[in-house]
């Protein structure tokens with residue numbers, strides 16, 4: 363039991379490190395959590411197999427990269443389906459590659475869907491053609507994103523940091 | 532000229548011989564500094580935000596000399612819930628302008644000229660001069676790496692005289708990162724009781740403990756009355772620039788400290804006190820920082836060992852204190868050459884007392900990237916010295 367808890371703690375620690383920087387090498391992780399490199403490699407591949415680590419992706423600031431994309435958050439009001447509730451329609455919406463995220467939320471609407479496209483027209487068109495006409499969809503409200511201040515836990519504007527002294531005894 | 536001659540009490544304090552090195556370190560472009568003594572994190576936003584809010588509301592006045600009662604009450608509650616030791620917010624807690632001021636007040640309050648104060652070295656650089664400013668006599672006890680830099684009760688007992696007034700304790704320790712177990716502390720408590728000494732316990736790194744939980748000295752059985760506890764917000768909440776800390780202890784001692792504080796400081800800035808109240812509600816931010824420091828600690832210790840330096844495994848604070856004996860250089864020579872040849876700043880151990888010679892202090896309050904880069908540069912330097 364104690365061993366199991368310890369193992370779980372190491373796993374959590376590894377996840378934390380990778381979440382912060384997915385490119386941390388197994389060797390460095392091994393040092394930080396106090397395991398052998400091979401053990402770390404095997405724990406990570408196990409986490410991948412179990413689908414806990416889903417993917418390793420780069421967080422890109424497209425604005426800086428000069429690549430224009432248009433994103434919108436769509437509030438979707440649904441009438442639940444007999445038997446499957448919201449699941450089947452939510453999964454259906456999820457399959458479109460234009461759709462970046464789909465979440466069931468509390469409040470006035472039911473789904474919060476993030477859609478990405480090259481232009482505003484394209485996004486509006488997608489919503490009108492693919493989402494709004496679905497049988498369970500009662501209405502949609504589209505919010506185009508104007509500017510990102512923080513996403514995925516990262517602040518976009520670099521904070522000016524005061525300079526520390528090189529030496530403090 | 533008499534007008535500008537300096538008082539003997541001040542003249543007797545020797546300036547550090549490596550001031551010049553530090554000035555160069557400060558100015559050198561693209562040097563990596565492991566000489567830092569403060570977190571690289573900015574103060575958590577909720578704390579900064581609370582302070583801004585207080586300014587907007589117009590909290591810009593003096594406070595009670597003791598500090599805001601609400602803050603003292605929060606500290607009292609926190610010490611009681613975390614360490615099971617109760618301090619009366621009215622009379623047993625004083626808000627100070629950092630542990631720095633707290634330490635000075637404590638010594639001024641209790642030391643008569645000629646009284647001896649026991650210090651363990653290597654230690655924080657302020658202890659000795661502050662003792663000397665009061666006319667007290669610092670009595671240094673060497674702690675050794677073979678003994679995990681622990682101050683041992685027997686060693687204290689050997690050095691106690693009629694004149695001994697107090698013992699200064701600093702665990703987790705700057706510069707070694709050493710910590711003491713509850714049993715080690717209890718043994719020291721026994722000596723303090725036997726010889727009727729005050730223990731001034733600087734626990735500023737208490738929250739930065741990586742193995743087990745820090746034991747507050749005043750929480751030991753019967754020790755509350757003979758402990759003067761010093762703590763602050765600088766390290767645990769990344770608030771070095773705010774200048775705020777606190778002292779907790781015996782009513783008479785705290786009262787005497789307050790007497791000095793009211794004339795020399797009046798009070799700790801209200802802005803810092805406002806921020807401190809928010810800090811006390813921010814434990815998860817501290818926990819996050821501690822987690823990150825712990826990862827860096829391991830990266831640094833393993834790395835230092837790999838490049839050929841023997842290194843004590845620190846248990847707290849954010850410093851490593853590796854031995855550089857294998858290079859045959861003095862710690863000052865080592866630091867100078869490392870800076871000039873490879874642009875890495877480290878602190879010569881000799882700064883922290885004579886027994887710190889042969890060691891350097893490397894802080895891991897820097898990013899993982901900087902740790903890796905600094906270690907690579909140090910590896911190259913050690914190679915050129917013929918180590919490994």
Ligand SMILES: Cc1ncc(COP(=O)(O)O)c(C=O)c1O
Pocket residue numbers: 530531568628629630631632655701705733735762763764765771774775776
């Ligand atoms: C052991 C020790 N005590 C006290 C201090 C100063 O703390 P403060 O910022 O609260 O004055 C430091 C700062 O480096 C320290 O290392």
